Amino acid sequence: MICVILVAGHGKHLECEIKNEASGRYSNLEGVPKALLPGVGGKKLLDFWWAAVNTRQVFNEVYLVTNADKYKYFERWATANDFPVENIINDGTTTYSGRLGSVGDFDLVLRxxxxxxxxxxxxxxxxxQDHKFDVLQVVHYFRKKPGELAIYYEMEETESSTTRGIVEVCPTTNRITKFYEKPREGDTKSRLASVVFYCFQKQTLNTVSQYLSDHLEVDQRCFGKYMQYLVNDSNIPVYGMKLPTGFQLIGQVSLADYEKWLSYFSDKKSNQRTQQPYTAKAYARIGLIGNPSDGFNGKTISLSIRNFWSEATIVESRDLVLVPHPLNDPTEFGSLGDLHVISRKEGYFGGLRLLQATCKKFYQYCSEQGIALPKRNFTLKYDTNIPRQVGLAGSSAIVTATMQCLMHFFDITDLDMKKPLQPQFILDVEMEELFINAGLQDRVIQVYEGLVYMDFSTEIFKAQGHGDYQPLDMDLLPSMWLAYIRNPSDSGKIHNNVSERWRNGDSEVMEAMATFAQLTDQARQALETKDHNKLRELMDDNFDLRRKLYGDDVIGAENLQMVNLARQHGSCAKFPGSGGAVIGFCPDADNLKHLKKAFQSEGFVFCDVSPNPPQVKTRKNSQLS
Incomplete structure (x- = not known):
């Protein structure tokens, strides 16, 4: 692949203002071409680009196209920066009126x-803003697409779309469906600005000379006009890739604009380097009704609870570091016997693998979605107090918190990874990377929080690519309790062979999952009418059906004991997840007291459920003062 850097502009406005600036602050920059002006951190703009593309593993050659007026400046720069002088192309022009236009300069180097x-x-x-974007990621994405590639970014609120090339991008394919070069007000609602940062296939290069022969006016020979032609008028597909950074072309701008944007990008860079650690928290959940049908195109209602949580913390660092948890990822033991006891109780897999798998999948997702990430390293650690192996969604909570940390760190918004799709990303981390058998319910409630009705039917997924997730009023809930086994065995066995039977079309499993979905709809109606007696019946029905489907051997003696204890004391009871814990509610306060003592006397952990309402998570939009 070849890289071409265009620096042949003749814009005199900024140059004249620098020369006439009264204070003399810029006297050392008089006559200096725009590409050699100081950028973020004092380095020249061109230095940033040269650092980004100076890699032989990607580019056979890098060419620089300048004009005769400024050629000597770039020749001097080349000798000081180990850039081959013979790769500087002089377009022979000395005035703005005699310019070739950016497309003309590109054609010159091609010929x-x-x-x-x-x-x-x-x-x-x-x-x-950030010169450390990964050019390899850009090139790899270009190689995957059957067409050209245009880089774009999301404009700041203070920027006017009428001054830029604006693109409309298909959210599914990332193909650019429309290109507007400096659109008029009302032409488009898009705020995605294209910059002169493109990848072209070799077979497309012949369109450059053809375009020039059809457009003789120099005003038509800018890349905005050429890309508008390529996207809107030709049959050549052009795809988009988003960079999470802003760009400003220092062309026909004033000194005040240059100072403003230089200060703005410098401040953002400084803020990145000195940012405080960011912590994201994801809470445990209880499946109120319908589970386990979430893994079988069913319906559920789930509740986020504040009793237990997982959190991840991220901060910028020189190297990328994943920190083992001292309790959950032990690497030092008091003795071989100590190792044996811990391994038997805790298993071999802690939370570190969840962090690593989430980071891998996050990079993969951004690459596939056309989002180029800057080369910023970080240190990531986690903590959790969610009891293991009792079906309270501890693993997915760690993945959810880690995903939210990565989104914050790389400035990935809900526009880049839409909220209804985030649960699927979390599930993919667990199932595709770590082979954890699971459904979507846990991930949905940990993304949305609060109380949520979920419909996972095949028809809805085909129509919109995700389930139907509807928040419900948490005031509709009765006061609930939660009990769990103090030292549980692996809850994963609860799935048994039901998934295989489902895939094979087993009629008993298919009918059961349809019934779980019906119980969910009935429970929603009971909640909305505050018919808690009906809700109690439905929760009991949910467990009884699950017991019939899975069998007592899979349900387990301790789980059955907890359910029986609850029912003996006038409470409903069902699993909140895959087993190891039960939930319910008891309308009589005295019965609840006896129930609590009974559970504790049998060695179970008992607690009152503390619902977690949806948290308002806002991301401050960057603005210029």
């Missing part, structure tokens, strides 16, 4: 160097 390879093209006089 001059007889380029017959794929090309990455950038404008070297662009200011941007």
């Amino acid at each position: 001059n160097k007889k380029i017959e390879d794929d090309v990455l093209l950038v404008a070297g006089d662009m200011l941007f």
